[in-house]
Amino acid sequence: MKAAVLHEIGGVPRYEEFPDPVARDDEVVIEVKAVAVENVDKRIAAGTHFASRQYTAQLPAIPAFDGIGALPDGTLVGFGNPRPPYGALAEKTVVPKGSYVPITEGIDPAVATVLGTAITGMSIKTGAGFVPGETVLVQGATGVAGRLAVKVARLLGAGRIIATGRDDDQLRQVQALGADETINTAVSDEALTQAYLDAERDGYDVVLDFLWGRPTEILLRSLVPQSFAFRKPTRLIQIGESAGAELSLAAESLRTSGVEIYGAAKGLNPETMQEVYGQVVTWTRSGDLTFDVVKVPLSDIETAWQRTDLRGSRLVVVP
DSSP: OEEEEBOSTTOOOEEEEOOOOOOOTTEEEEEEEEEEEOHHHHHHHHTOSTTHHHHHSSSSBOOOSEEEEEOTTOOEEEEEOOOTTOOSSBSEEEEETTOEEEOOTTSOHHHHTTHHHHHHHTHHHHTTOOOTTOEEEEESOSSHHHHHHHHHHHHHTOSEEEEEESOHHHHHHHHHHTOSEEEEOSSOHHHHHHHHHHHHTTOOSEEEESOOHHHHHHHHHHTSOSSSOOOOOEEEEEOOOTTOSOOOOOHHHHHTTOEEEEETTTTOOHHHHHHHHHHHHHHHHHTSSOOOEEEEEGGGHHHHHTOOOOTTOEEEEEO
8 A cells, every 4th residue: 555654763765555454353454545744743753752662663654543434335524543553654554443532424524524623613612611702812723623613713703813923914814714803922931921911901811722822821920919909710721832831830820810720631531632622513504614635645745754844734644
């Protein structure tokens, strides 16, 4: 079969022949239909992700660990956990029986690869208990996940949405998607602090944080009251770390600001996952929620892997 084959950590996958997977007794071979290439896939291939050793212990290997494909009986499924070295970026892969779920009819496989990213935006509800009318700040809104989070917040009934990013052109695009205000984080610490204060008004109810690092550190400092006062609680959901894996957190940022910090997995269980997935599918089928995807053939993987021009669109490889 044809596959994207990684020969060394930090290398670029190449389109070439690879042995067909053979299922063991507790496995099933999947015919791959579409795979979204995300930053986590590139970090695993580069050896900079905590799960790199799990997926690249045996080289050569095929990158990516989930996608959309067909079972031997033709049922379309979303699959995960392929057995190394068989990743998802191939014509076929092999996964444990049960490591897949049916995909709702009527959804393009390429779009189906991005549904999970939209579910991340639903963490304002599952993790932060969002209620309609509240103010949402999306930290890092110009990426694929951030743009979808803005759309999801609007569909859930946010009263006001503030979006941050480093590029004014992209921030204007995000505003067209539903953000009420934008903040460019590529400014001095003092200017960014003031921008957060100016946009705050009566407080940020929920912060969906794809950044961490410097911008979120400055945000948390800006929320510390300048006088004795009972601050409106701010629930921050930590999702990503594109601006840095660490920050300095002053004690007063928690003691007096009313900030509550949660991970994105808070509130998730099989029941809530089914509920939010169902909502995302409903919005998708009705056209209320749209996805920007760029489809490329598997044969172009070497060029596609190195693309830097996607600007908020998800790269989807179609074998």
